[in-house]
Amino acid sequence: MGSPEPVTASTALLTDHYELTMLGSALADGTAERPCVFEVFARRLPDGRRYGVVAGTARVLDAIADFRFTDAELAQLEATAVVDDATLAWLADYEFSGDIDGYAEGELYFPGSPILTVTGSFGECVLLETLVLSILNHDSAVASAAARMSGAAHGRPIIEMGGRRTHEYAAVAAARAAYLAGFATTSNLEAGRRYGIPTRGTVAHAFMLLHDSEEAAFRAQVDKMGADTTLLVDTYDITAGIETAVRVAGPELGAIRIDSGDVGPLARRAREQLDSLGAKDTRIVVSGDLDEHAIAALRAEPVDAYGVGTSVVTGSGAPTAGMVYKLVEVDGKPVAKRSAHKESRGGRKSALRRHRGTGTAVEEVVWATSGAAPEPEANDRPLQIPLIRAGRPEPGLPTLDDARQRLRRGLVSLPWEGLKLSHGEPAIPTLFL
16 A cells, blocks of 8 residues: 655646646746746635635645656656656756745735745746645635634634545645634544644444444443543434433533534533433534534534534635736836736735734735835734745744634734624725835
């Protein structure tokens, strides 16, 4: 059995064909070495969203560090005549040597925010477009959805359990992004190994059906895992299941899980029954096609924790963050796309977030670095940080736990209406200078 493919993309053939077409043509006419600046940004937020969450930056940096064309990959390009001999020789020596600045993971972003700025020669930068966007668009979409769910849960823990609802390697990245955005645990063991995320899980209905009775299944689980385990009580009849669960585990039963039906009323009746049986400290975990709206609707119910799968790994209806990777500067001069509805703003940019004295964010200020910076105000906070210099990651970059804390602070800083789940404008406006 071969070793699993890494979640960080290290194969250079993740490059898109059209990127090699541009590279080959630029090498042929001598423009591949022109100094350029590329920028990652989102023209708009997904429909109904009021903020986005930056996630995947650390995975991007790891992927760029590993981004090389191996002999096998070069042989494939040669055999399929994707590139000519000159381009093949250039690729054989490829290693990114430029600079990257960007928003730290866990930072909020808004339309036009310069999330990532990539500086170097045209040739070395253009090859990174698919690599960068595939990671940032996926991870930021998951984190943005997960942050909405965490907010709706209002402090109650959520377990990420979407590994069966997405690609096997995307599942690991999704678990990381959900944890960054406030989920408490994941059922994905590889995410636990790779990123140190706490893992949790209980049995599925197959385990219940394996045994000759519900009581036998409960007893087997309690004998192995102890009374503090979580018993799945909705395989047959929930009321009977709860009674059996408490009889087997005793009033010290850790939790029950309800995975189907109208979970609000079911949780209410379950709480009453558990209390009547003396299991007043037994927690109630609910799952089954939950999203942020369903979680918000359950806020008044006696639910102690949620399990979320499909909605979080698919971005809860927005599976991509809609970020683009655009050339904004060549030889120090701004360049911009003018196509209708796909326009860009030329020139390298920087950004800050402006706050009231109370800490509430009021606007995102974005300006071209070739011009005058905005007059500083007392509660301004710069947003971009150095990520890579001369091809090497900067020392002391923020950790996954740092990103979790950054997002918490960012969400607290939003105006209250910016946290609504209903459709509306971005939580704060973007001011372009």
